[in-house]
Amino acid sequence: MAVYTSLSDSDMRALVADYYLGELVSFQGISGGVENTNYFLTTTTGKYVLTLFEEFEYDEVPYFLDVVAHLKHKGFNVPAALIDIHGERLRMVKERPAIIVDCFSGDGLEQTSVESCRQMGSALAKLHIAGEDFPDHRESHRGMAWWHATSEAILPELEPDQARLLASQIAEFDAFIAEHDDLPKTTIHGDLFFNNTLFDGESLSAIIDFYNACYSWVMYDLAIVVNDWCSDIETGELDMAKYRALLKAYLYEREPSVDEIKAWPYMLRIAAVRFWLSRLEAWHGAKDDPERLAQQHDPRELQRILEARLRYTPALMEF
Numbered sequence: 001m002a003v004y005t006s007l008s009d010s011d012m013r014a015l016v017a018d019y020y021l022g023e024l025v026s027f028q029g030i031s032g033g034v035e036n037t038n039y040f041l042t043t044t045t046g047k048y049v050l051t052l053f054e055e056f057e058y059d060e061v062p063y064f065l066d067v068v069a070h071l072k073h074k075g076f077n078v079p080a081a082l083i084d085i086h087g088e089r090l091r092m093v094k095e096r097p098a099i100i101v102d103c104f105s106g107d108g109l110e111q112t113s114v115e116s117c118r119q120m121g122s123a124l125a126k127l128h129i130a131g132e133d134f135p136d137h138r139e140s141h142r143g144m145a146w147w148h149a150t151s152e153a154i155l156p157e158l159e160p161d162q163a164r165l166l167a168s169q170i171a172e173f174d175a176f177i178a179e180h181d182d183l184p185k186t187t188i189h190g191d192l193f194f195n196n197t198l199f200d201g202e203s204l205s206a207i208i209d210f211y212n213a214c215y216s217w218v219m220y221d222l223a224i225v226v227n228d229w230c231s232d233i234e235t236g237e238l239d240m241a242k243y244r245a246l247l248k249a250y251l252y253e254r255e256p257s258v259d260e261i262k263a264w265p266y267m268l269r270i271a272a273v274r275f276w277l278s279r280l281e282a283w284h285g286a287k288d289d290p291e292r293l294a295q296q297h298d299p300r301e302l303q304r305i306l307e308a309r310l311r312y313t314p315a316l317m318e319f
């Protein structure tokens, strides 16, 4: 279970007493996430989620809270930080920066469907348009500088063919982007896997976990989403019915430029590399701790997606 920082009953009561949330009734650590510590809190006024940021220091968190506040202001159902009795939205709990947000109704998807992909495509395009006027242009903490440094550190740990694949894909993307450095950017989610959404029945009801948000290529974010929502987990191959539904809904809301259409195969591959690399990094970091290792996502899923995109990549506008 991904609870890296534990809180006792009295810790939690003291924390809840510092918000206008009534009395604590119960709390429970949330399994599933790998980056942060999350707890469900039930109080006499409702249900909430406490997040302790495990990877960021205090000063790094306000950017993400501002992104969410911007999107909430534009009508998206996203988890804005609640204000405590001191007027603060971010505080330190057990030496970690922490927020409390509303717990949304709805359930996580066990798997995607053509209909959920259609809804995601439409919502993602609207999210990208809404992010255009967010003024703070923060670089990704897992962007190009990170993937160069991390791949160099991880290459010696890999099998030779894996190392060749990783290095060649990064070099290929570097060469492409050097020639196309003016591709459209916006404020992107950066990690919009289907486990970062909630559905009420068939309806997309909330988007959560904006802690990889950054100012980056629009097509890169679309590629992250397509790789996760539309791929067969066993083979990495695209489910073309899901792919067409997601892209058709996206392109109805936002028209890509000629350069974005050209960039699409590179974006699909580098989006796979980005998560292959973060999973490899987490996997190797946890390899001496069986409990932590068991919580990690499998890097091979993203390697299979990358290999499948190398075998065949459909055009962006293919339907």
Ligand SMILES: Nc1ncnc2c1ncn2[C@@H]1O[C@H](COP(=O)(O)OP(=O)(O)OP(=O)(O)O)[C@@H](O)[C@H]1O
Pocket: 002, 030, 031, 032, 033, 034, 035, 036, 037, 038, 049, 079, 101, 102, 103, 104, 105, 108, 195, 196, 198, 208, 209, 211
């Ligand atoms: N505001 C919320 N309302 C309802 N459920 C939530 C909320 N926030 C988090 N959850 C639940 O907690 C789980 C983990 O949350 P989250 O994805 O933010 O954690 P994380 O550690 O950042 O995960 P990840 O591995 O995706 O980085 C979600 O999949 C969801 O089930």
Ligand SMILES: N[C@@H](CCO)C(=O)O
Pocket: 034, 035, 191, 193, 212, 275, 278, 279, 297
């Ligand atoms: N969504 C990421 C984990 C959190 O960033 C993954 O599946 O590797």
